[in-house]
Amino acid sequence: xxLQELNSQQVRELQQELGGLVVDGVMGPxxxxxxxxxxxxxxxxxxxxxxxxxxxLLLSDEEVMTRGEYDLALAPASKKDRDRYYRPLMAAMEExxxxxxxxxxMFLAQLMHESGNLRYDEEIWGPTPIQRGYxxxxxxxxxxxxxxxxxxxxGLFQLTGRANYQNMGNMLGLPLVDNPELAREPVNSARIxxxxxxxRGLNEIADKNDIDAFRQVTRRINGGLIGLSDRLEHWKRxxxxxx
Numbered sequence: 001x002x003l004q005e006l007n008s009q010q011v012r013e014l015q016q017e018l019g020g021l022v023v024d025g026v027m028g029p030x031x032x033x034x035x036x037x038x039x040x041x042x043x044x045x046x047x048x049x050x051x052x053x054x055x056x057l058l059l060s061d062e063e064v065m066t067r068g069e070y071d072l073a074l075a076p077a078s079k080k081d082r083d084r085y086y087r088p089l090m091a092a093m094e095e096x097x098x099x100x101x102x103x104x105x106m107f108l109a110q111l112m113h114e115s116g117n118l119r120y121d122e123e124i125w126g127p128t129p130i131q132r133g134y135x136x137x138x139x140x141x142x143x144x145x146x147x148x149x150x151x152x153x154x155g156l157f158q159l160t161g162r163a164n165y166q167n168m169g170n171m172l173g174l175p176l177v178d179n180p181e182l183a184r185e186p187v188n189s190a191r192i193x194x195x196x197x198x199x200r201g202l203n204e205i206a207d208k209n210d211i212d213a214f215r216q217v218t219r220r221i222n223g224g225l226i227g228l229s230d231r232l233e234h235w236k237r238x239x240x241x242x243x
Contacts, residue, residue: 005129073238081118088186101242102209109235124155155189
């Protein structure tokens with residue numbers, strides 16, 4: 001919803017969480033400016049809107065891992081990219097119960113590989129022969145001309161295909177089909193990855209915490225075992241930090 005649609009109680013709660021404001025329940029210029037500053041600082045677009053992802057991030061005051069652990073675990077990523085994704089990932093893992101060394105280790109290892117150490121939030125388009133094959137792929141829901149490129153991989157887990165954008169958009173309350181670029185925003189990208197993980201039963205598989213479980217998780221994310229050695233390197237490093 002838009003800021004001006006909040007009722008007085010909702011504005012009071014927002015003012016309390018943002019801090020540095022008179023808690024009067026009035027959406028005045030100072031409250032609006034403070035909210036926009038917060039959204040900019042947390043890499044969120046559409047400053048006039050307040051949605052569920054923003055609320056979860058704002059209210060998330062207990063991280064599932066410390067910032068120090070996070071920086072060591074995701075050390076191959078640049079500081080800029082780690083900063084960009086820290087709060088969104090903490091909130092998303094909390095939301096989808098990706099907690100504990102076993103679950104977090106496998107989740108973050110897969111995420112680091114899929115995103116190229118947090119560098120890529122959108123598939124680089126050639127198009128390559130494989131990418132040309134996206135066009136008309138009914139298993140991806142690409143039923144309209146141009147769907148292959150329009151619904152190319154985006155986000156930390158490279159969400160791909162009209163059907164997947166539609167399903168994830170419905171799940172998270174995001175208009176991903178109308179605006180596919182929303183999948184690239186850090187909060188949305190982190191939530192998409194975490195919900196993809198949760199809805200495919202990967203928490204339960206990760207709980208086994210062994211190499212067979214890691215291979216099974218890889219197959220469910222990748223469709224095979226492409227990049228397994230790199231994924232394993234990330235897993236070993238992250239496990240060493242968390243255990």
